[in-house]
Amino acid sequence: MKRNFTNWMGSLFGKPKQKATCCDCIKSLQLVVDGEATKQQEEYFLNHLDECMPCYNFYEVEKTVKQVLQNKIEKKSAPTHLAENIRSRLKSM
Amino acid sequence: MMTEDNLNNEEIRPENEGHDPELEKGSVPELDPKAKAEKDAQFEKEFMPLISSLYNFAYRLTLDEDDANDLVQETYLKAYRFFASYEQGTNAKAWLFRILKNSFINDFRKKSKQPSKVDYQEVESFYNSDDVDENITVDLRIESIQDMIGDEVATALNALAVDFRTIIILCDLEGFTYEEMAKILDIPIGTVRSRLHRARNLLKEKLKEYAGTMGYNK
Numbered sequence: 341m342k343r344n345f346t347n348w349m350g351s352l353f354g355k356p357k358q359k360a361t362c363c364d365c366i367k368s369l370q371l372v373v374d375g376e377a378t379k380q381q382e383e384y385f386l387n388h389l390d391e392c393m394p395c396y397n398f399y400e401v402e403k404t405v406k407q408v409l410q411n412k413i414e415k416k417s418a419p420t421h422l423a424e425n426i427r428s429r430l431k432s433m
Numbered sequence: 434m435m436t437e438d439n440l441n442n443e444e445i446r447p448e449n450e451g452h453d454p455e456l457e458k459g460s461v462p463e464l465d466p467k468a469k470a471e472k473d474a475q476f477e478k479e480f481m482p483l484i485s486s487l488y489n490f491a492y493r494l495t496l497d498e499d500d501a502n503d504l505v506q507e508t509y510l511k512a513y514r515f516f517a518s519y520e521q522g523t524n525a526k527a528w529l530f531r532i533l534k535n536s537f538i539n540d541f542r543k544k545s546k547q548p549s550k551v552d553y554q555e556v557e558s559f560y561n562s563d564d565v566d567e568n569i570t571v572d573l574r575i576e577s578i579q580d581m582i583g584d585e586v587a588t589a590l591n592a593l594a595v596d597f598r599t600i601i602i603l604c605d606l607e608g609f610t611y612e613e614m615a616k617i618l619d620i621p622i623g624t625v626r627s628r629l630h631r632a633r634n635l636l637k638e639k640l641k642e643y644a645g646t647m648g649y650n651k
Contacts, residue, residue, distance in 0.1 A: 370629065401578070402633070405573075409586065409601065409605040412586050413583050416488055416493075417489075419502070422506070423481060426484075426506055426510070427477075427481075429509075430510070
């Protein structure tokens, strides 16, 4: 909401719409990386990246950290006996 | 972003929160064998396929295989006990994660004499404000992160206080939405965001330390 207001203020005073403060961008960055941004927020943010190297770099780092967490951390599988133990406990309940 | 419409506040709430000493006694209302067989089949179909996700979560929380086994077992027994309150087709995974996380906190508080464990109060007051630190930027090179192996990333993650670790596990490893995490953790969405933001900054600091010691950074 705040950012829309900034947009609106920007257009009101004839500033290009992409000149959001980078402070605002850091907030939407997280939403974009997590897939929680609205279409509008995302589009706005991705446009901004073309014009702002620090935001671009920051975005790439955040994205990479997330990917590394998703892909490199071993997913522990439950030991086979665990499901059997649970099933036998449930039987007697 | 999810809207309020597709959320049912009750959907992942067990009827009874927290640790239940009755659980160990197995005091589930007696069902006739046919009804019990039906219940068991449904439970098996809806909940048992999630066992590895739950185990992984439990392991990442406790960092111990035996504790993880106990926690998963406790979670399933509790879910079974309150299975009547579960609405089919709703978010079974979020519900089970919530039960597991609550059981973990209860067990954890019991063991809180242990000095090495995190003091929950301290953690709460540390991040409870919704203010997001805008100024923390960690200078971390993408290549240095990409070059890390899983064990190094896991070690960095494990070094975080349990609540920061939890939110990263839920979001990045398990892919829950903010809305789901808010319900699992019983916190407002604003707190999900700010906690996640802090957790990631802390993680990046840890990763940077590793990158430094491993000579990744120049």
